[in-house]
Every structure is written in C-alpha cells, then in structure tokens.
Amino acid sequence: MPHYDNSGQDDRVYTLNPLIEEADLLKSDGKHQEAILLCEQILKTDLECVEAFEEIGDNYLSLREYGKAEKALIQAIKLNTNSANAHYLLGFVYSCTGQWSSSVALLETANDLYPNHPEILRCLGWSLYHHGERPKGIILLERSHQLASSDPLILNDLGVCYLNEKNFEKAGHLFKKALQFDPTNNKAKECLNAVNFFRREFDKMKKQ
Template sequence: MASDQPLPDVLERLERAEQLKLSGEHTEALVILEQLLLEDPENVSALEEIADNELSLGRFARAEAAAKRAVLLDDESYTGHYILGFLRSRTEEWPAAIAALRKANGLKPNNAEILRCLGWALFTSANERAQGIVTLERALNLDGQSILTLCDLGVAYLQVQNFPKAKVLFLHALHLEPTNLRAQECLQAVERLEKIAGKTMTKGEARVSRSGKK
C-alpha cells in the first residue's frame, strides 16, 4: 500500500507549482519542481514545468536544458517541443523553430500559443508569409483576447501594407490593455504610414489629373 502513496503527492505538488507559476511566483514554483526532479530525474511533467518557469524568468539556457531533457525522455512532450521552438525563434533560427513548433502543433492541435509562435516563425521566414498570416489568424480565433497574438498579427499586416487590418488589431489590443507600449507604438507607425500613403496617392492623382488636361 505504501508504494501507492507517492503518486497523489506528486500530482498535488505539480498542481501547487502550477498555481505558483500562474501567479508569477516562478522561483517558488521551481523549488517544488526541482525537489520533484531530485526524487525522480525522469519526471517529464516536472521538467516541462521547470522549462516553462525558467523561460518566464528569462533564463533561456536553463529552459532549453530542461526542455531538451523532457523531449529526450518523451518525444511526445508538446511543451518541450514548443519551448525549444520558441527559443529557436528568439535566436532567429527559423527552420529549426518551425520544425519544433510544427511538432508541438501536431502533438497539441489548436493550442493558441503554439499557433501564435508557429505563425510568427512562418511569417518571418519570408517564403511562408501567407501561411504565417493564416496561422496567426487561427491563433486569434482560438484566443481573441491575446495581446501578443493581436500585436503579432497586426505587425504582419503592417509589413504587407494592409494598414486597415493592422489598425483594427492594434486598436483592439489597446482596448484590452490601454497601456500596452508595443500596441501604442505600432498604432502610431500605422497612422504615419497611412499619412505617407495618402500623400503619395494624392500626388499620383494630381499627376494623372494634370496629364489628362488638354
């Protein structure tokens, strides 16, 4: 009977670590998770959570080490593949990022955050811009309140010069989070580019008008 006791205890501690992570107490969560790992070095769930918390703390090398260990132990660890893909995106290693994120998406379809990162990687890799936008749209459909997705998709539309769509997305982001600096700066960029485009169009129309006079 004693051998049956550790499992609920492990689950309880994992849940406690998850609660701490969600409340931003990453260091406290790591204390629990690292103890679990000491007790069982092959605890994939603990490794995944360690990687996620280290990522939130900006300790990327430690996050990568934990994620790599997780996928080595369990190739179906979508969290491990997602974190590795995110880290490859951060260093602009786009082929590796896309491969890892596609693997994560295959293991965990319709996850808004995985799709957001995959969409951004596809868009930024130049040859797959259209697919990147489609993927970002899917992410937004799954989580319409995500400031990160709204801004990423807005920047994508800004880069392909679809100013009306970009503007709507940044305005929505600011409606949800009025102090979001990225959305503010991007909206200002859209408005500047709209003015430049408007002036260019006005000059072009004037030239056409003058050339049409007899």
C-alpha cells in the same frame, strides 16, 4: 499553456505531482526562481518527471534565460517525445533566439500532437512568417485569431505581420481590438502609433 497529457498511443496513466500545481501557481505569480527551486526538489526524487522539466523550462523562458530553458526542455522531450507542451515551449525558445528553422520544426510537431491550439498556432504562424513563409504564417495566425479572437498576443502578432506587409487598415483594426480587450497593452499602443505614422507618410508620398 496548461499541462495536459497527449501521449498518443501510449496508454500509461499519468498522475500529476501536486508540487507541480504549486509550482504552476508560483509561476503565475511571477515567482519564477521559487518555482524552479520547487521543481528541482521534485527531480531529486523523480528524475523522470517530465512536467518538472517543462516547468523549469517555462520559468527560465519567462526569465529570458534561454540556454537554461533549452536544456530543461530538451530533457523533457527525451523523456516524452509525445509532449506537445515541451515541443511548444522549446519552439518558443528558438523563436526568441531567432533560430526560426528549429522553431518551426518543433512547433509543427507540437501542432501535430495538439491540433488547433490557438497559442501553438500563434507561435507557429509567427515563426513561419519570420522564416520567410509569410503567407502561410499569416494564414496560421488568422486561424489562431479565429480560435481565440480576444487574445491580445494573437492580435498584436497578426497586427505586426500586417504592418510589415503595409496593410495598415487591417493592422490598425487589430491593434485597436487588442486595446479594447487590454487598454494597458503598451505594445498595441506603440504599434497603433506606428500604423498612424506610416499611414500619414504613405499619404504624403501619394500626394507628391
């Protein structure tokens, strides 16, 4: 997610440290450790730089070092309780570790702070689905899909949910669509193969 200021009624003027933009570029290039080191340099002179903690958390998330990501993002939220980005990222961390209740709570806050952001809705829908609120999760994933219809991540997540619901027609359509936008998407390929396999198995069962 891009950096943004969503400070609600707080009318302070935020200026983004230029090194944050440099760290963001490093992250985009997959140079996560370099990005983390740069953000740590920022914090040596500005311990209240929310964006630095967010970037550190985001990079540790990419490295799947969830404990370190959690620590940085909790600090970001302490510094700015209205940061939709920090709530989203920490909610994402908890979805990766299967802490669905905590994930849902954080992502709902992120959605309140930044409504109708497709990535927030994607993650919230996914977490709700796995938290046991399957219909609501699918509804939010569908809304996310409406807002960003060509996003392979959204297409795959929604497709997986429909696959779990044994709605093979919808699941297959979504995975095919994901491959149209990203022909090298291995997850979509694997899931489409799974759809075809289960569809054949269910057809066999019907004929018996």
